[in-house]
Amino acid sequence: xxxxxxxxxxxxxxxxxxxxxxxxxxxxxxxxxxxxxxxxxxxxxxxxxxxxxxxxxxxxxxxxxxxxxxxxxxxxxxxxxxxxxxxxxxxxxxxxxxxxxxxxxxxxxxxxxxxxxxxxxxxxxxxxxxxxxxxxxxxxxxxxxxxxxxxxxxxxxxxxxxxxxxxxxxxxxxxxx
Numbered sequence: 001x002x003x004x005x006x007x008x009x010x011x012x013x014x015x016x017x018x019x020x021x022x023x024x025x026x027x028x029x030x031x032x033x034x035x036x037x038x039x040x041x042x043x044x045x046x047x048x049x050x051x052x053x054x055x056x057x058x059x060x061x062x063x064x065x066x067x068x069x070x071x072x073x074x075x076x077x078x079x080x081x082x083x084x085x086x087x088x089x090x091x092x093x094x095x096x097x098x099x100x101x102x103x104x105x106x107x108x109x110x111x112x113x114x115x116x117x118x119x120x121x122x123x124x125x126x127x128x129x130x131x132x133x134x135x136x137x138x139x140x141x142x143x144x145x146x147x148x149x150x151x152x153x154x155x156x157x158x159x160x161x162x163x164x165x166x167x168x169x170x171x172x173x174x175x176x177x
Contacts, residue, residue, distance in 0.1 A: 016159040018142045019133050020082050023075040032068030036061045079133055081140055088133040088140075091174040095120060097127020097148065104145045104157050112169035129153050134171055141167040 039061030046054035146153035
């Protein structure tokens with residue numbers, strides 16, 4: 001019973017109410033399928049059945065078709081702000097595990113200038129993760145702190161959203177990384 005309660009709490013935190021992940025069609029997949037079709041059509045115009053060019057075009061067509069279909073099936077995932085529909089870029093900053101509580105306090109208070117002074121994690125010491133989503137014109141951002149609990153990062157706070165000058169301070173963190 002205790003395990004089930006923990007799972008529902010974590011899944012509530014894992015969803016960011018400010019960000020929606022959308023799937024878009026991969027243009028690389030579309031172009032790959034088109035190249036495959038052209039290669040197959042070109043191989044059909046080859047009259048010599050023993051031609052190595054015909055075999056080459058068929059092999060190229062099959063390779064591009066497989067790659068294109070996989071890219072189309074997987075697609076591109078894009079983070080979008082639910083409030084204004086702008087595309088957000090995801091940044092993850094890793095810190096030492098001893099800094100989880102200080103990092104959480106700094107994010108909750110909006111003290112992003114101090115986050116730059118925290119020691120960054122090197123190697124297996126990455127016990128704290130700050131996940132940031134920032135739009136291109138730096139008018140909106142979200143931040144969430146997670147702690148590494150074997151074998152994954154678990155959120156230790158709900159995601160928070162920021163506007164105005166706070167977003168510029170958050171963006172400065174990603175440039176310093």
